[in-house]
Amino acid sequence: MGLERSEIHGILKEKFGDAVLEDHVEAAEPFVVIRPDAWEEIAFFCRDDQRLRFDLLSCLTGVDYPDRKVIELIYCLDSTPNRHWLVVKAALPRDNPRIASVESVWKTMDWHERETFDLLGVTFEGHHNLTRILCAEDWVGYPLRRDYVMPETYRGIKNVIY
Amino acid sequence: MTLENLNPDPLIKDVVFLQTVDDLVNLTRANSVWPLTFGLACCAIEMMAVGASKYDIARFGSEAFRATPRQADLMIVAGTVTHKMAPRVKRLYDQMPEPKYVIAMGGCVIRGGPYVKYGYHVVKGVDLILPVDVYVPGCPPRPEALLEALFKVQKLMKREKILDRTRRTTKPEVYVPQAV
């Protein structure tokens, strides 16, 4: 019923042309890399296009690559009516990672984006309440960055490191 | 002859006149320990198993898990205490009436467990924030181990004295929670 991964990638490339930077359909888990500034438009298209109908963004996560100086976001899109899925990656500059919020496309992205902001420090422009969600409100630093150092004390509790 | 004439040593007074009362009070107290209902992570599953029919903590009088700290006299800290949760745990402890006891259940609560090295968000031992009476090692400890800890707490309870409150007042206070 659903489309092949190569067909999905083909539809995206046909529609967005050079906004799709890389297409790894041969990878074990096929993915496309997109230009970050086109993300919101692509997201709306993925949700509303009748062939794609990605009505669920099941996971947003990110990886810090200090050697490439990027933070890579990984969006996993699911289509419950069409039973196919898609992985979209976007590489953001490490010193100022910003991307459009897609909270208005998938409501579930509210917490996902807050989590990624909390742990990696990515700013999602247009998010209505971009605050920390897992760490305490006054936490310092972004724990999933490779160069993160644990605080020695937090609110008077020693972080003993054995 | 009155008590004042005798002018007994406080210790003697305690032993001679209150020993039986102590024994009675402690017997009742130790056989109806009311734990506080709360679990923080996977260890709580084992704690629930202790409450369920197979291990059945009701055999030892502790089946009444109270949903409010004001009615509880035993705190079983079961699960990972994160920095975000620490002030809440401490506040629950403070709200419990004396005499109160704490069981630290599982590796996480004792010294951070699996998170000991890279767990930036985990308090490395709940004894950094509140005094612990019995430690139960394991990840998670088996239900029998928790029952054993309950027996240890019951033993401690049987040492309580009405007149001697030193054990309660000399517990170390390590950490004062701040409003979040």
Ligand code: SF4
């Ligand atoms: S000690 Fe093990 S089982 Fe218990 S809360 Fe920690 S990780 Fe979970």
